[in-house]
Amino acid sequence: MRTSIILSVLLASLYKVSAVEKTSPFLAWSPQEFTVNKELNAQVISVEDLNNGVHNLVDCSHKAILVVDEPELHASDLGRDGRDRLKSQIQGAESSLQIPFVNGAVDLESLAERLSQKCHTTFVDATFADDVVSALNGPAIIYKKLTSESAEKNDEILDRAISQIRAMFQEDILVLYSSSQTKTFPVKHRLSARQLPEDPTATKQAGVFHHYTFFSQGIFMGLLIAVIIVPIAFVGIFWNLSVQQPQRFEKKQN
Known part of the structure; x- marks a missing residue:
């Protein structure tokens, strides 16, 4: 439950940043x-x-x-x-x-x-x-x-x-x-666009996180759904498999 709450907060924050840009x-x-x-x-x-x-x-x-x-x-x-x-x-x-x-x-x-x-x-x-x-x-x-x-x-x-x-x-x-022209934010302030500047004279930043985007909106949504749906399905299947036939029957009462 705690994991799902954390992921929900992260997802909401991601949407907020995407809406702001x-x-x-x-x-x-x-x-x-x-x-x-x-x-x-x-x-x-x-x-x-x-x-x-x-x-x-x-x-x-x-x-x-x-x-x-x-x-x-x-x-x-x-x-x-x-x-x-x-x-x-x-x-x-x-x-x-x-x-x-x-x-x-x-x-x-x-x-x-x-x-x-x-x-x-x-x-x-x-x-x-x-x-x-x-x-x-x-x-x-x-x-x-x-x-x-x-x-x-x-x-x-x-x-x-x-x-x-x-x-x-x-x-x-x-x-x-x-405004007739949107504001351009520095690359370092963006979550979804970790790309190097196209200007060859610009200072290039090292590190794999500056070259690739590891977490997107789709990934966060998939993780959130998996955290909620998979435990529910697992519990349901486990309960169904644990059902057993009765070994004894009650005697008829006169």
Whole structure:
């Protein structure tokens, strides 16, 4: 029993690591209430399901929708220093949605254009604009790509853009925040990819564990099933083989 519990924990950890790699978070919040549809109520979601869910989530009732793209953003980055303004925005929102792991990168610019077509509003690319609302005359879908490598700087730019939009549209806004490019982790931090760098000038690591993967998800699942099923089958067969015919019969009672 103890062995099966340990293997279960290892298997769960493996799935967790696999889910974390090559993923990006998705955040949505608004000063007004909105209803989260069923397909977005998940911790891990595919890019296709996310696009469909966001398309259904946006009901075109907001005058301004800000679509924010921060390349190489990962869920683990949101808990680090330099994100105080972002945390304050989400905590102060009337409604919010947080999906830690989107399985892949989200093409946020295309998503913003599709939302603009759906709501029949103006699409504005404000990536290089300091004032995101200077050219707006009415409802709009605003796409903003954060290009700074500093999390604190991106947080400041996002806070300023939201302040400008709220000054024009008050509380009637919706913010969608994700990443169009997944973060690349160092090879030494991966469990499932123990491969040498292809760069011949890179320092090669010695040891058989750096050349081959000895434990995969399939192996862990097989071990887990074997630990549970084999003892049960063994006990059942042993009990069946231990059944014996009675050697004596009771005498008839008058």
